[in-house]
Amino acid sequence: MHARTPRVAAVSLLACAAAASVASGGTVAGKLDLPADLGAPPNLGRAFIPRLDNPLIPVRPLDPRPAMVVVLEPASGELPAGKPTTVTWDLRGESFARPVVAALVGDTIEIRNQGRGAPVLIADGAPQLLPKKPLNPTDRVAFTPTTAGLVDVVDTSTPHLRGRAVVLARGRYAYPDAGGKFEFLDVPAGQWKLRVYYAPRSLGGAATPAGWITGVDEAITVGSRRADVTVKLPPALPVAP
Amino acid sequence: MFWSKIWLFLLAAAAALAFTVALLAPRPAQRARADDERQRLVVACDVVNIQLKSAARSQIDVAGAFARQPGVVAALAQASTADAIELGSSKAARELVLQTIAGVSGTRPDFAILVDSRGRVLARAGSAGVVDDEYGDTLGGRFLVDDALAGYLRDDLWRIGTRLYRVAGAPVVRGGEYVGAVIVGNAVSKQFAEEVMRPLGATIGFYVKGELAISSSATVLDREVFTEYGKLAQSPADLATDCKSGQPFVATSGKQRMATVIARLPGEARFDDAFFAVYLEETPTQGLLATLDQVRKDDLSLASFPWIPIGLAFLAALALGLVVMALEHDRPVRRLAADAVALAKGQGERLPEERHRGKLGSVARSVNIHVDKLAREARAARRDLDQLLGPADGSGAALDLAPPPPARPVPPPAEFRFQGGAMGGAPELDLAPVAPSAARPAAPPPRPPAVRAKTPAPVPPPAPVAPPPPQALDDDILASLSGARIPAPPPPEPDEDTYFRQVFDEFVAQKARCGEPTAGLTYAKFVDKLRKNKDDLMAKPGTIGVRFAVYVKDGKAALKATPIKDA
Numbered sequence: 001m002h003a004r005t006p007r008v009a010a011v012s013l014l015a016c017a018a019a020a021s022v023a024s025g026g027t028v029a030g031k032l033d034l035p036a037d038l039g040a041p042p043n044l045g046r047a048f049i050p051r052l053d054n055p056l057i058p059v060r061p062l063d064p065r066p067a068m069v070v071v072l073e074p075a076s077g078e079l080p081a082g083k084p085t086t087v088t089w090d091l092r093g094e095s096f097a098r099p100v101v102a103a104l105v106g107d108t109i110e111i112r113n114q115g116r117g118a119p120v121l122i123a124d125g126a127p128q129l130l131p132k133k134p135l136n137p138t139d140r141v142a143f144t145p146t147t148a149g150l151v152d153v154v155d156t157s158t159p160h161l162r163g164r165a166v167v168l169a170r171g172r173y174a175y176p177d178a179g180g181k182f183e184f185l186d187v188p189a190g191q192w193k194l195r196v197y198y199a200p201r202s203l204g205g206a207a208t209p210a211g212w213i214t215g216v217d218e219a220i221t222v223g224s225r226r227a228d229v230t231v232k233l234p235p236a237l238p239v240a241p
Numbered sequence: 242m243f244w245s246k247i248w249l250f251l252l253a254a255a256a257a258l259a260f261t262v263a264l265l266a267p268r269p270a271q272r273a274r275a276d277d278e279r280q281r282l283v284v285a286c287d288v289v290n291i292q293l294k295s296a297a298r299s300q301i302d303v304a305g306a307f308a309r310q311p312g313v314v315a316a317l318a319q320a321s322t323a324d325a326i327e328l329g330s331s332k333a334a335r336e337l338v339l340q341t342i343a344g345v346s347g348t349r350p351d352f353a354i355l356v357d358s359r360g361r362v363l364a365r366a367g368s369a370g371v372v373d374d375e376y377g378d379t380l381g382g383r384f385l386v387d388d389a390l391a392g393y394l395r396d397d398l399w400r401i402g403t404r405l406y407r408v409a410g411a412p413v414v415r416g417g418e419y420v421g422a423v424i425v426g427n428a429v430s431k432q433f434a435e436e437v438m439r440p441l442g443a444t445i446g447f448y449v450k451g452e453l454a455i456s457s458s459a460t461v462l463d464r465e466v467f468t469e470y471g472k473l474a475q476s477p478a479d480l481a482t483d484c485k486s487g488q489p490f491v492a493t494s495g496k497q498r499m500a501t502v503i504a505r506l507p508g509e510a511r512f513d514d515a516f517f518a519v520y521l522e523e524t525p526t527q528g529l530l531a532t533l534d535q536v537r538k539d540d541l542s543l544a545s546f547p548w549i550p551i552g553l554a555f556l557a558a559l560a561l562g563l564v565v566m567a568l569e570h571d572r573p574v575r576r577l578a579a580d581a582v583a584l585a586k587g588q589g590e591r592l593p594e595e596r597h598r599g600k601l602g603s604v605a606r607s608v609n610i611h612v613d614k615l616a617r618e619a620r621a622a623r624r625d626l627d628q629l630l631g632p633a634d635g636s637g638a639a640l641d642l643a644p645p646p647p648a649r650p651v652p653p654p655a656e657f658r659f660q661g662g663a664m665g666g667a668p669e670l671d672l673a674p675v676a677p678s679a680a681r682p683a684a685p686p687p688r689p690p691a692v693r694a695k696t697p698a699p700v701p702p703p704a705p706v707a708p709p710p711p712q713a714l715d716d717d718i719l720a721s722l723s724g725a726r727i728p729a730p731p732p733p734e735p736d737e738d739t740y741f742r743q744v745f746d747e748f749v750a751q752k753a754r755c756g757e758p759t760a761g762l763t764y765a766k767f768v769d770k771l772r773k774n775k776d777d778l779m780a781k782p783g784t785i786g787v788r789f790a791v792y793v794k795d796g797k798a799a800l801k802a803t804p805i806k807d808a
Contacts, residue, residue, distance in 0.1 A: 041391050044384035047508035048290070048297040051388050051395035054305075056414045059392030095360070095382025116378050159381050159512035203384075 025188040025220045028072060030229035032180035032196065035237070038062040043158075044203055064237060067164075067200050068213075069102040070182045073171035075191035075219065086110050086142070089163065093117065093134070096163040100199045102173040103145065109165055110142040111135065111153070119155035124207065126151060150199060152207050164199040164210060187222045194218040196231060198239050211239035242599060252296045252558065253338045267527040274524050275500075277448050279489045282502045285519045286442040286484035290504065293407075296348075297396035300409035301347055305394055307353060308411040308423040312337045316422030317413045331376035334364035342367065347460060350425035351406075355413075356380050357421045360390060362389035367426075380424070382388040384509060385410045389422035398508030398515065403427040404509055405454050431455055442521075444499075447506070449515040462499060465492035466518050468505055474514065480505045492521060498523040565732055577601045581608070590616075622778055622802055744800070751798035771802075778804045 041062045043051070053059050084106040090097040093115035103109050111121065118136045123129035129143040129151065145151060148169040155161035166173075174182040195217055199210035215234050220227055307313060316334045338353045352367025360381015365372040380386050385397040389410030396409045408426040412419050427433070429447050434457035438445050446456040448470070453461060469490055478486060484505035492501040499520035506515040525531070539545060552776035575754055580592050591612055592605040745767050749759050775787040791798060 012458065041388070042386055045397075045511075047396045047398050048294040048300070049396060052301070054392050054394055056412075056416065057392065057417055057419075060390075062418065093360075093362075093379035093382065094386070095379060098524050116375060157513075159509050202418040 025186045026224055027226045028187050028192070028194070028220060028222060028229065029226060030070070030182055030194070030231055032065060032068065032070070032182070033158065033230055033232040034064070034180060035204040035233055037235075038064065038237070040204065042201065047064040049150070064198060064200065065176045065178065065180055066098065067100050067198060068176055069100055069173050069197040069199075070231070071164050071168060071171050071173045071195045071197055072175060072184050072220070073101070073193045073195065075193050084108065086146075088112060089165070090114050091119070091121075091161075091163075093162050094158070094161060096161075099162075099174065099201055100164045100166060100197075102166045102168060102175075104170070105148055106165075107143060108142050108144045109151075110140055111163075112140045113137050119161055120157055121153050121155055121161075123152050124152035132156070150210050150223045152202065154202075159203075162202045162206075164202070166197050166199060166210075174202050189223050190221075192222055194220055194229060194231065196233065198237055200237075209239060211241040214238045214240050242569050245562075245569045248562055252562070263529050267529060267532045275525075278521055278524060279502075280498050282443070282489050282500055282519055282521055283484055283487075285438075285443045285521075286487070286504050288441055289437055289445060289517060289519060290481070290484060296407060296427075296433075297409065299348065300350070300407060300427065301396055301411065303348075303350060304409040304411035304423050305424055306345075306427045307341055307350075308413045310337075310481050313341065313355060313423060314413055314420065315594050316416045317355055317357050317363060318415045318631050320355075320361070320363045321420045326357070326361055326363055326377040328376075329803050331364050331374075335366045335374060335376075338364055338366035348427065350438055351427050352425070354380065354424040354426075355421060356386055356390070356424060358390060358419055360386060363421070386422060386424065389424070390419060392419060396508070398506055398510040399426070400449050400513040400515065403449070403452060403454060405449055405506075405515060418747070429455055431457065431658060438519075441519075443519050444521070446518045446520070447515070448518065449506075449510060450513050454515075460494045460497065460499065460500065461511045461519070462492040462494050462518060462520060465490065466501065466503060469501075470505075470514070470516055473503060473505060473516070480507050480511070492518075492520060521622050544576070573597060573599070577605060580605070583607075584612075618781060619804075622804070625774055625777065625802075630718075736770070741771050744771065744789045744791065748798055749801055751791045751793065755796060755798050757797060774802050778802055783807045 038061055040059060082104070084104075087101060087110065088102040089101045089109055089111045091094045091111055092111045092170075094117075101109065113135045113170040114137075116137055118134040120132060120134050121130055121141065122132050123143065126145075129145065130141060130153065135141055143151075145165070148167050151165040152169060153163040153165060172184055172187065174184050176182045196213045197211070198213050200208050202208050213233060215238075216231055218231055220229060220231055250376050256524075313334075316330065316337060320330060320334070334355050338355060342349055342353055350367065352365065352372040354372070355363040357363050362376050362378050362380050364376055365374060381390065383399075384399075385395055385399075385408060388395050389412050394409070394411045394413045398407045400407050406426045406428050408424055410422050410424045412423040413423060419614040434445050434447065434455055438457045444456065444458045444460055446460075446462060446466075447454045448466065451467065453463070473483065473487065475484075481803055484502065487502050487504060489502045492499045497543050500523045501518050501520040503516050504516045505511060506517060508515075527535075543549075577592075580589075580596065583589055584592055591609045594602055594605045594609060597605045610778045715760065733799070742764065745764050748767070749762065752759050752762075773791060778784055778787045781804060783806045785807045788799045788803045788805060790803065792801060793799065
């Protein structure tokens with residue numbers, strides 16, 4: 001009994017040391033620098049007459065940031081597999097709280113209906129992910145992607161209720177705020193690559209192209225100190241799968 | 242008759258042509274009417290789109306005016322800064338919306354919704370049953386709401402439940418910032434459908450999600466409309482061209498046949514398979530009778546119908562037909578009839594063939610052939626007698642005692658018929674009584690049926706033949722030709738010998754007067770010749786007796802046999 005006590009203590013100490021070494025990563029913060037002129041918001045279809053600019057003030061320009069995910073990937077090697085988590089995705093009436101949500105392979109994406117309707121959500125192109133049935137108010141439905149990629153979640157009864165889930169194979173992700181700022185906490189020290197995934201809104205019919213914004217692969221060395229980065233996005237936000 | 246036939250052919254051709262025209266005439270009119278209906282449908286379809294655009298413009302104006310209401314601006318500015326929509330602020334905003342709707346002149350919106358800058362509903366208000374009083378939910382995400390929050394004025398077409406709503410949105414601006422949006426909407430109602438169709442005289446139905454949402458009439462078209470929409474929905478063409486490029490088709494509703502054209506509806510409702518159908522009751526196929534049924538009294542008035550030319554044409558055709566008939570039929574027949582009567586009266590020996598052409602000429606020739614035949618036979622009979630009895634050759638012989646030439650085969654007279662001869666049996670003699678010709682009735686009396694005896698019946702004495710009246714043509718002719726003295730009428734058959742004896746005596750006496758020898762002229766031989774000659778003449782149809790006359794020819798005694806014809 002007495003002989004085992006020092007061994008257990010030693011193992012516990014090593015485990016705590018190892019955990020402390022991972023948790024003691026740095027912070028990566030930054031801002032997305034949008035191109036100067038992104039133009040008008042996309043034409044969301046038209047009815048009997050074309051949309052008209054209001055005569056009082058200029059219309060708002062396109063804001064792509066809600067459709068972007070900033071991803072931090074290790075430059076080499078693999079990250080130790082983390083514990084799968086559940087990503088909640090709120091559905092608020094006629095739209096999702098976030099038009100684009102991110103998750104890692106193995107994570108569970110849970111959709112919570114906080115609206116008043118009962119849409120029938122499906123995963124476009126991956127019918128096995130979501131059962132085709134109405135999602136009643138306050139109800140929730142979850143799915144677990146097993147492969148990396150983009151999952152388009154669409155309401156079969158409306159053309160406007162669309163959400164896009166970016167499933168990442170590895171790395172970390174963050175959402176830019178209204179000002180384009182983002183932050184990664186507790187990033188393990190080492191070489192990382194920062195990328196931006198852009199999944200613009202689909203408009204009723206076929207899904208609009210989505211992917212990694214080209215020319216935005218930022219190499220970042222993460223240490224114990226905070227790393228700040230400004231990501232300058234190219235004009236027209238070209239993407240590649 | 243040639244021109245009569247031509248005229249009949251022309252009339253028949255004209256009648257057939259007129260009938261064909263009467264049957265065909267309604268068809269081009271029917272096609273033209275169908276084309277007009279289709280064109281009318283296309284125009285109606287275009288007009289519907291124009292009216293929908295006009296209504297959308299009016300709605301946007303209402304939404305813009307709504308968004309400029311100070312109370313609305315203030316309420317939305319306050320709501321946009323709040324973390325959550327409070328019940329109190331929502332109620333106040335709802336009252337404000339109702340007041341604003343009531344103040345709208347013209348077509349008031351059925352509902353209005355205030356949306357803050359985050360897309361949350363501050364208040365809903367409107368007609369009962371259209372919207373509820375819920376608040377706080379997110380309406381952002383709808384294309385129209387997002388556009389309005391971005392600063393655009395626009396319209397859209399929404400499906401809510403099974404109904405369609407025309408909606409318009411306008412941004413709400415305060416202090417140079419967008420603080421929300423106003424959404425106004427009107428249901429696509431029966432009243433709206435009727436107003437759209439009123440100037441067009443057609444019917445419209447709005448469809449969404451495979452169901453009829455609303456129609457301007459009770460007529461419901463389903464099957465064919467959805468079938469046609471299934472084809473149209475695949476079309477990549479612009480929705481605005483549906484009316485012009487769409488082909489009208491026939492849809493049925495019960496027994497009604499409706500010419501129909503469909504066009505897709507735009508906006509969000511497009512993704513709910515929204516479309517509208519404009520239809521007109523198809524004009525029934527107009528046949529000849531249906532066309533005649535639609536003739537009105539005015540159509541037959543003298544002012545609008547060419548009665549006079551038609552009447553003149555009818556009279557001209559009738560007159561021409563009558564003239565042709567008179568020239569080719571009536572007059573030639575009358576001419577032939579007159580010639581026949583003249584022939585019957587003895588005013589000529591033959592029918593003048595040259596005066597008759599065609600079939601009537603053939604009739605005249607046939608009659609003349611028969612007349613000629615009779616004349617030849619009469620001459621032949623006379624020649625036979627001359628050869629028998631007369632001094633035809635001047636030799637002075639009072640009677641030719643030489644055997645007679647072989648007699649021509651002569652058909653048996655009508656009164657004598659041999660029966661059963663062909664079978665080899667004994668011929669049966671059927672002796673019909675010869676009607677006396679003395680009375681010459683207007684019509685011959687019916688002959689009594691023949692009596693057939695199984696055993697040879699005793700031959701009855703021939704009926705006494707009355708002498709023909711002096712006006713009988715044959716007698717007149719023969720008498721005028723010969724000037725001979727006609728002996729007394731032939732005695733009855735039992736006295737034939739007496740008659741022949743009398744003739745023989747006269748002949749002998751005449752020969753003596755002429756200084757001709759009578760030696761060798763025996764009564765028996767004379768009688769044989771007479772009987773043979775009589776039999777030959779009696780074989781002619783219609784001959785009921787033979788008279789013999791003694792006369793002088795070329796200074797010599799001669800004998801003539803004259804057949805007595807039946808009346």
